Amino acid sequence: MNFKSRANHSQIINDDYIRAFLSGCRFPKKPGPDAVSGGEILQAIEKVDLGLKHLLTVDGSYTVVDVEKDFPSSQIAFFQFGAILFTTDDLVSISDLPFISPDDMKALQNLQRIKLALPVKNVVSNKSSSLNESIRKSIYDFFMREPSKESSLMETLSWLIFARYLNEPDDSYELGTNPNLGAAEGKVVLKRCEMRADYTFPNEFGDIYLTDVFRLHEVIDEEFGAVGILGYLSRLVEQLILFHYVRIIYQSRPSVLGDFVFISNGPLSFSGQTANMHKVARRCANHLLDKRDLNLVGIEKNGPFVEHALSICKNESGAFYLSRNSFLILSNHYIYSYITPGDSNRMHYGATSYYGGKVIVHTEDGQVFVITIPVSHADVIKKPKVVEFRNLDLIINVIRLLKCDMYKDSIVPVAMASKLISLTNHPSVSILGNFAKDLSRKQ
Incomplete structure (x- = not known):
């Protein structure tokens, strides 16, 4: 750090306005020993006889490339989505491996890649105006x-x-x-x-x-441009691909729908402008849960809920500790008290974007997961009940089978999908950029 940079930092640090602003901020805090009292549910994990279950997971990746060297403002986004089908039998034998390569899993031949190219900025495609x-x-x-x-x-x-x-x-x-x-x-x-x-x-x-x-x-x-929509679109497509396979199974062989577990990489929610889609997703999930059986779960790999989950699964004196082989269903009060600062009396977490409720899981062998399970309506999280989280025990038992150290506290299908469809590494970006430039020169 050079002298000018240090001097500029000092100007910020010593500014009265900055100090007053920071002193007035509220940040996430660790829960005390009596934290579980606002309606959340703390319960031991019960073992369930799974039988043979098929697991279908979807993940997506995208990257943005410049098309022309002389016009870096012209940009195109490339998306790739991966859908992978596993069975619990495929995974039992490899669940303890620290690293899983494609050769370790015959089931990887079930990988399906789905691709999308999208103009992002200063580009018009085909005959569009x-x-x-x-x-x-x-x-x-x-x-x-x-x-x-x-x-x-x-x-x-x-x-x-x-x-x-x-x-x-x-x-x-x-x-x-x-x-x-x-x-x-x-x-x-x-x-x-x-x-x-x-x-x-x-x-x-x-x-x-x-x-x-x-x-x-x-x-x-x-x-x-439209860089701001890319994350919304990626999450949207990932979940609609899951519902696509739900529909196919429900229409062709509805009796076997309960033999599948559908895994979303991320919470069961829609973001930004696409948030209204949570209404149609919830309505469909409610129907399938009532008429047949739907095992649908969203698993988060990072973010404030994961950070909080990891902190409460470490036994620290004077703090609330989520013991192994247990789960915690999060209430609206708990979320705004300890994870996302806010007033739970005036705010309703995820009411306009989520179609599920959040659960922190601490498994017998120390794995930590934050999952989302479909719930019938948004008010469930105000005073959650275990019975509202349908098939929760089954889903937790499936998830704890799938230990994977490729990504910390991740699971095999999500880790493999992430690895196999990733477009975010540097070689992929370079290849796609050169590809787009070559095509643009031929026009």
Whole structure:
């Protein structure tokens, strides 16, 4: 650190405003010994006879590359999503391995890679007239094409949006804004009877794609680009791929749906503009749990909940300790008291984005997980009950089978999916960048 840098730091440190600001901030705190009293549930893990279970996990990765050396503002994003199918039998024999290579698992031949390219900034694709239109069309084409034209994500999206799993599906869906107008203009009612075979709707200002229900068009800026939507889109696609396979199994062999465990890399939630999708996801999950059986779980690898979980699973004098072979269902009060500072009387965690409730799991062998399990409605986390977290014991018993040290406190399917579809390492970025540049020169 040079002298000027140290001097600038001193200016910050000694500033009265900065000191007053920091002294007034509230940060996450460690819970005291009597922390579990606000409605959360602390309970021992009960062993469950699993039988043979099939595990399907999905993970996604994306990277942004510059297309032209002389125009670094022109950017394209490349996404890759991986879906892997395992069985509990595949994993029992390798659960203690410190590192798992593709050769260790025959089940890796079940890996399916799904790819998406998206203009991000200062790029217009195909015959589109704007960046917004380019992104909308690219997402629409992706949903029509993947995983296959015979059984596409678009079909699954329609199944969710109009609740086509019911005997009497919904007739319409209200879209908050018209994608052909300004960012906050013109509500549109999408009528199922008006939906064409290609999942588009006629509108006086231009056709509307079914994928416009994601509302990503509201945050695309023609000048500053759309980097901000990439994380939202990645999480959205990961979960819709899971629901895609849920739909296929439910429609073809509903009796075996309970033999599958669907694992999402991250919480069961939708972020940003896509947050409204949590409503259709919860409605579908509730139906499947009532009519059949749905084993769906989101597992977090990092973030404040994971940091908190690790801190309470270390036995420190004077602090609350989550003992091994137990789990803690988090209440709204607990979350705002110890994990995300806030007023639990005025705030409702995840009410507009989550379709599940959070649980911290400390296994018999010391593994620590933060998981999300579907719950019937948002108010469950205010005063949670174990009975509201359906199939929790089964899911925890599956997860603790899957120890993997490839990533700390991760599990085999998620770790393998992350490793095999990652686009974030430097060689991948360089290769994709050169590929995009070569193609652009040939135009």
